[in-house]
Amino acid sequence: MSETTFMGVPRDKIPWFPTIDYDKCNFCMECDTFCPHKVFERREGDRKLVVANPDNCVVFCRACSKTCGPDALSFPNKPEIIALIKQIRDEEAAK
Amino acid sequence: MKRAILSCNGLDKPEGSVARELAIRAAEAISGEIICPVLLNRAPARYKKALGENSLIVVDGCSTRCASKLAAGLEARVDRKVLISDVVKASGHKLPSTLTLGPDGLTMAQTIVDELVRNLNAPAAASESTSIFEAPTEFLTVMHDKFEFRIPVVDYLFNENDVWVRAADGVARVGISDYMQQKLTDISFFDFPKGDSTVEQFGELGSLESTKAVFEIISPATGTVASANSAVIANPALINEDPSGAGWLVELKLTNWPQDQEMLIDASAYAEIVKRKAAEE
Numbered sequence A: 001m002s003e004t005t006f007m008g009v010p011r012d013k014i015p016w017f018p019t020i021d022y023d024k025c026n027f028c029m030e031c032d033t034f035c036p037h038k039v040f041e042r043r044e045g046d047r048k049l050v051v052a053n054p055d056n057c058v059v060f061c062r063a064c065s066k067t068c069g070p071d072a073l074s075f076p077n078k079p080e081i082i083a084l085i086k087q088i089r090d091e092e093a094a095k
Numbered sequence B: 001m002k003r004a005i006l007s008c009n010g011l012d013k014p015e016g017s018v019a020r021e022l023a024i025r026a027a028e029a030i031s032g033e034i035i036c037p038v039l040l041n042r043a044p045a046r047y048k049k050a051l052g053e054n055s056l057i058v059v060d061g062c063s064t065r066c067a068s069k070l071a072a073g074l075e076a077r078v079d080r081k082v083l084i085s086d087v088v089k090a091s092g093h094k095l096p097s098t099l100t101l102g103p104d105g106l107t108m109a110q111t112i113v114d115e116l117v118r119n120l121n122a123p124a125a126a127s128e129s130t131s132i133f134e135a136p137t138e139f140l141t142v143m144h145d146k147f148e149f150r151i152p153v154v155d156y157l158f159n160e161n162d163v164w165v166r167a168a169d170g171v172a173r174v175g176i177s178d179y180m181q182q183k184l185t186d187i188s189f190f191d192f193p194k195g196d197s198t199v200e201q202f203g204e205l206g207s208l209e210s211t212k213a214v215f216e217i218i219s220p221a222t223g224t225v226a227s228a229n230s231a232v233i234a235n236p237a238l239i240n241e242d243p244s245g246a247g248w249l250v251e252l253k254l255t256n257w258p259q260d261q262e263m264l265i266d267a268s269a270y271a272e273i274v275k276r277k278a279a280e281e
Helices: A030-034 A063-067 A078-094 B014-030 B037-042 B044-053 B066-072 B084-091 B103-121 B178-184 B230-234 B237-241 B257-262 B267-280
Strands: A040-042 A049-051 B003-007 B033-035 B055-060 B078-083 B139-144 B147-152 B163-168 B171-176 B187-191 B204-210 B214-218 B223-228 B250-254
Touching: A030 A040, A030 A063, A063 B214, B003 B014, B003 B037, B003 B066, B014 B033, B014 B055, B014 B084, B014 B103, B033 B037, B033 B044, B037 B044, B037 B066, B055 B066, B066 B187, B066 B204, B078 B084, B078 B103, B078 B187, B084 B103, B139 B267, B147 B178, B147 B267, B171 B178, B171 B214, B178 B267, B187 B237, B223 B230, B230 B237
Parallel strands: B003 B033, B003 B055, B055 B078
Antiparallel strands: A040 A049, B139 B147, B163 B171, B171 B250, B187 B204, B204 B214, B223 B250
16 A cells, blocks of 8 residues: 655565554553554454554654553564665665 | 652552652652642642742653643643653563562662662753854745645755754754644653763654654764753753754764765655655644
């Protein structure tokens, strides 16, 4: 679905998005209420919240996790993502 | 400077127990008044005098940030903030598992108090402007609905996380864009990075807090923190008033600028990003 890029790299090649720890999440929905990019979606059933649109997440943004009282949201290792972005840029430049 | 402490009372989480213990010990250490958040919420007049005379140390237990949210509704100036869950995570220790603190929990609270008091007494990072950066004069303008976003042109580069940088003589000045300050609305606190700390490009250069969000400042460059803007620390609203000029945040001594620039974009490219972001919201 992603036609956008981040630093010249197609967004869907950058695995930056929140992961919900369902052992901690209490489904207070603060993160979903906060996030203006519709990364999360509310569902019926046990998992009342899911990361439905990971590519909508702003790369390097962790603002939703700063609303999370139970500390249930985690993000990838930033230096690894930066290295990946640089690698993809280099590969594109070499083409 | 006189300080009062507005802290999470946290009766439902161990983070709250640590916050409460920290507040009591910090108040003793600095002879400061404790502001009970429950009473403040119920009868704010009780603390009118204390809030008028003191700046606040705000202590939150967890990221629900009840104390911060209460503080945001007050006129009082916030001087320092502590978020227990972050401090504990950064320390590599484990939170107590019970609400009643044992020896480890009490030691943890005391360690955080000691660090807080040390920081309060330490001189702030050198924070005077180097004066080599003149106010911007030329702007691109992006219009979206009733909003107008001004993007400074000459000398300014941007990352896609809405942070600008301008460099001269091995020093860079960093701030947030007009678009981001409007998105955050009233900025009430600048958690500035420590002087002489090093930061990688895309690392964290402190954070900004408004009633809407906590915004991590994603560094556009690699370097050493030379100074934080004391005018902004004292009056974060300056960022809303003049984000590209007087509301600058940090100055860095650059250590990798030629390579860093390859990962940044100019004003016209940033204008396209702003258009896209504004349209998506």
